[in-house]
Amino acid sequence: RLLRTLRLLKLLRIFRSSRLIHKYRADFSFSFGFMNVAFFAVLSILTAHWIACAWGVAGHASSFENSWMAQFRGDDDGDDPVEWSINAPKNQYLIALYFAVMTLTTVGYGDVNPKNLSEYALLVVCMLMGGFLWAYVIGVVCGTVANLDLVKIRHQQRFDQINTLLVRMLVPRALAHKVRAYLFQTEEVDRHVAYASLIAHLSPGLQQQLCAQLLKQNVAHIHYFTYRSAKFQLAVFKKFTTTLFPPEETMETRDLVVIVNNGVLQYFSDRWRICLRGDALNHDFVLRQPRPRYAARVLTYTEVNMLSREALEAVVADFPDEGVVFLWMRAFYELRNRRRDGGRAGLLELTRRRLGPDARGAS
Numbered sequence: 001r002l003l004r005t006l007r008l009l010k011l012l013r014i015f016r017s018s019r020l021i022h023k024y025r026a027d028f029s030f031s032f033g034f035m036n037v038a039f040f041a042v043l044s045i046l047t048a049h050w051i052a053c054a055w056g057v058a059g060h061a062s063s064f065e066n067s068w069m070a071q072f073r074g075d076d077d078g079d080d081p082v083e084w085s086i087n088a089p090k091n092q093y094l095i096a097l098y099f100a101v102m103t104l105t106t107v108g109y110g111d112v113n114p115k116n117l118s119e120y121a122l123l124v125v126c127m128l129m130g131g132f133l134w135a136y137v138i139g140v141v142c143g144t145v146a147n148l149d150l151v152k153i154r155h156q157q158r159f160d161q162i163n164t165l166l167v168r169m170l171v172p173r174a175l176a177h178k179v180r181a182y183l184f185q186t187e188e189v190d191r192h193v194a195y196a197s198l199i200a201h202l203s204p205g206l207q208q209q210l211c212a213q214l215l216k217q218n219v220a221h222i223h224y225f226t227y228r229s230a231k232f233q234l235a236v237f238k239k240f241t242t243t244l245f246p247p248e249e250t251m252e253t254r255d256l257v258v259i260v261n262n263g264v265l266q267y268f269s270d271r272w273r274i275c276l277r278g279d280a281l282n283h284d285f286v287l288r289q290p291r292p293r294y295a296a297r298v299l300t301y302t303e304v305n306m307l308s309r310e311a312l313e314a315v316v317a318d319f320p321d322e323g324v325v326f327l328w329m330r331a332f333y334e335l336r337n338r339r340r341d342g343g344r345a346g347l348l349e350l351t352r353r354r355l356g357p358d359a360r361g362a363s
Contacts, residue, residue: 033144040137044104047133051100051126056092058119066116068099104130151194155187182246185301189244192261192303196242211237222257222280224329232319239311244303251296255309257285263302274299284333285309286326 030038059067072086072095084091099112103126114120147153162183166176199207208230215225215233225236242261245251251258251265258281265275275281281296286309316323 033148036144048100048104052096055096058122062116068115151191155190159183192242208234232322235315240305240307245298249298253282257282257307259305261303264299265296265302267296286330
């Protein structure tokens with residue numbers, strides 16, 4: 001029996017599994033919150049199993065009539081108090097496991113009781129260990145669940161603060177309704193802003209790779225951003241700002257390139273058109289005097305990424321090699337706009353303005 005007990009020490013090999021978890025955890029997308037809950041769930045199951053094993057050993061350490069198993073044994077008249085036999089090992093383990101879970105979770109139904117001093121001593125140790133472990137598990141799980149989504153928590157706190165402002169400042173009901181409806185839609189925008197700031201915690205190389213992947217989704221329609229260097233794309237990505245506009249609001253787009261993330265808006269360039277997710281507005285924002293245009297009209301709650309010309313010029317100043325491309329882009333959009341606005345006369349006027357009075361005779 002002693003040798004069998006010593007074989008239980010082989011169970012300590014289970015702690016080596018943590019090495020495998022640390023080795024392969026980068027292949028899984030589980031959050032730390034999920035892993036913490038899963039770890040303590042497994043720990044609780046193992047503890048209940050060990051308590052059940054100890055309780056079973058205690059039941060066999062003394063005579064059958066003087067152990068906790070006696071209450072499940074039939075009397076001499078053959079009348080069993082239960083329909084199953086406690087002599088079966090699987091039944092003994094099931095009752096011991098039931099007792100272990102009941103002790104670990106501090107429920108205490110009282111239908112499985114110790115009968116001798118050794119069982120009482122073991123029960124005291126189990127209650128102390130189980131009570132402390134269960135309290136720790138409950139604390140960890142509650143803390144994990146409470147902090148599982150920090151963006152959502154900050155969003156809710158901001159909503160409560162602004163809602164308190166609306167109540168205390170006696171804001172009219174109609175306006176307060178618009179403000180609250182807008183705030184309900186900003187949670188996803190808060191996530192995107194938080195994701196953009198989290199990239200700064202990565203190494204420069206990983207930032208560039210991740211930025212290149214994200215830009216494929218956001219600026220696919222802006223061709224002069226597509227084939228630039230990874231460092232330049234990362235610098236441009238950090239200059240984008242994310243904003244949410246409510247329905248029936250006017251969006252000023254002068255000197256801005258606007259990329260629609262979600263929502264629907266109406267925009268006038270050569271004609272009125274509907275812009276959906278992925279569309280880009282104001283490709284010619286690189287010009288210092290872009291074509292005059294109407295502001296965009298928002299039709300639904302619309303999330304957009306915006307980049308100003310000043311921000312782009314600041315980035316280009318740090319990357320002289322990329323500046324040549326944008327000089328060509330300015331020339332291209334200048335010619336295109338003149339052709340659209342005035343045809344051949346517009347192109348001649350642009351030539352005179354660029355080359356000076358001598359160009360008049362040549363024309």
